[in-house]
Amino acid sequence: MRNRLKKFFTARVWLTLLVCICFFFIGLTFFTDALTKPLQKITSSVIIPMQKGVNGIGLWLTEKSDLLVSVEKLQSENSDLRQEIEDLKAENLQIQKENVELNTLRELYKLDKTYSNYKKVGASVIGRSSDNWYSTFTIDKGSKDGIEVDMNVVAGNGLVGIVTTVSDNFSIVRAIIDDSSNVSSMLLNTSDICTVSGDLQLVDEGYIKLQHLDGDVKINDGDMIVTSNISEKYLEGILIGYAKDITLDSNNLTQSGYIVPAVDFKHINTVLVILDKKTATK
Incomplete structure (x- = not known):
């Protein structure tokens, strides 16, 4: 019995079996591709455009969000700059006023010295x-x-x-x-x-x-x-x-x-x- 099995499972038989297995997987791959290609086409024609649209909307929203943040930042900076300008104007006005007062005092001091013999x-x-x-x-x-x-x-x-x-x-x-x-x-x-x-x-x-x-x-x-x-x-x-x-x-x-x-x-x-x-x- 064992001798018969050995004869049956000769090298030729093993080679034939391996070839059949290879053809089986090749056929399975072909069969799978044949089934999935229509689905891939449907996915490509429907899902991908939707994905692009969603990505585009997401990108647009991101840009708008960034723009809004930039505008708010600019408005804040603009408000700060305006306040700084107003502060500088007030400071400059005070300096000018003090300069006028100082010049007046200098003139009076000089005049006081000119007529120093009078009270x-x-x-x-x-x-x-x-x-x-x-x-x-x-x-x-x-x-x-x-x-x-x-x-x-x-x-x-x-x-x-x-x-x-x-x-x-x-x-x-x-x-x-x-x-x-x-x-x-x-x-x-x-x-x-x-x-x-x-x-x-x-x-x-x-x-x-x-x-x-x-x-x-x-x-x-x-x-x-x-x-x-x-x-x-x-x-x-x-x-x-x-x-x-x-x-x-x-x-x-x-x-x-x-x-x-x-x-x-x-x-x-x-x-x-x-x-x-x-x-x-x-």
Whole structure:
């Protein structure tokens, strides 16, 4: 029996069996491909486009989400930048204000040193006349601070005016540019006497009037004009301004022209009131 089995399972038989098995698997593969190809085609034509669509929507949503995040970030940064700009503007405004105040204090300090032989008190302007110029204005110092009528007021580089009204806590100053103002003056370098008169129309051009200067006096543009020694109310030697376009009058006896004021009468914030009063000349 065993011999028969051995004969049956010879090498040829084994080879034939292996060949059959190979053909079986080849056929199975072919058969499987034949069944799955239609399904693959269906999948390719339906599922893949859907997958692409879903992927596209996902990508679009991702882009929109990223864009939204970017917009929100930019809005936040923009808001922060705007706040920084506002803070810088406020800081710059404060610096400019402090610079103006510092320059004013420097001018007053310089003026204080120029007239160091007089006692003075500082005052702030708290009101002014209705015109564009400080022809009359109110200061925050009064009789309680030692202020009296006819005290001289200076600012910037020279004479501003004179105190005309005094209350306990405030005073009113009439500036030399006012129409009613007349100041006995003189040339600094020669002491020749003249009169400086206010003119609110002329001051719009940056001048006040110089009159009654002797015709034979030599005077040039830029010569300094100061308060005279014969003034009844103004202390001697306070700078008023600078001569401009002085010409001989038609009477050939006197000269007249203009003065460029030493003070900016459009921008007066702080002044010095000289507490010493002029003793009237008799």
